[in-house]
Amino acid sequence: MSFDNFLVNMILLNSDDPNLEALTEEWSLYRYVDAQDECEKGTMWSELNYTCLCGHHPLRHLYYFVNNINGNEILLGSECFKIFNDAYAFKDISKFLEGKVIRLGLFGLNLLFLEGFLNEKDYNFYKSMNYRRKFSERQQDKMDIIEGRIRVKYM
Numbered sequence: 001m002s003f004d005n006f007l008v009n010m011i012l013l014n015s016d017d018p019n020l021e022a023l024t025e026e027w028s029l030y031r032y033v034d035a036q037d038e039c040e041k042g043t044m045w046s047e048l049n050y051t052c053l054c055g056h057h058p059l060r061h062l063y064y065f066v067n068n069i070n071g072n073e074i075l076l077g078s079e080c081f082k083i084f085n086d087a088y089a090f091k092d093i094s095k096f097l098e099g100k101v102i103r104l105g106l107f108g109l110n111l112l113f114l115e116g117f118l119n120e121k122d123y124n125f126y127k128s129m130n131y132r133r134k135f136s137e138r139q140q141d142k143m144d145i146i147e148g149r150i151r152v153k154y155m
């Protein structure tokens with residue numbers, strides 16, 4: 001069993017639906033914390049005892065996921081976050097390009113941000129729009145521009 005499979009299995013254990021296909025719908029990234037920001041003065045992130053789902057510790061970058069169905073929470077470090085995200089980002093991007101969804105999903109968005117294709121400002125803006133149903137004209141224009149750039153990238 002590869003490490004990627006091990007991680008996915010660990011995540012599935014916390015999932016509601018044991019079907020792999022359901023993973024992206026079930027899990028949402030809801031919080032990112034830099035462990036150094038949680039430290040008292042004079043202590044280092046490496047002295048805190050945050051542990052990734054895979055068992056790796058200490059962690060500097062903390063990615064918290066919540067299961068939308070059963071409420072389970074998991075914590076991933078940056079290595080596992082990247083593996084988990086990359087595995088599902090492609091699916092998000094394909095669904096978006098094929099017009100099966102209106103908005104690009106969070107995994108796809110994360111990948112474009114990690115790749116440096118989206119800057120932090122655009123990333124945060126688009127992410128905040130993902131949870132809304134109504135937009136102002138200005139917000140809609142801005143989203144159209146970002147989505148247009150994404151479509152061109154994969155043309």
Ligand SMILES: [Zn+2]
Nearest residue numbers: 052054056080
């Ligand atoms: Zn890990």
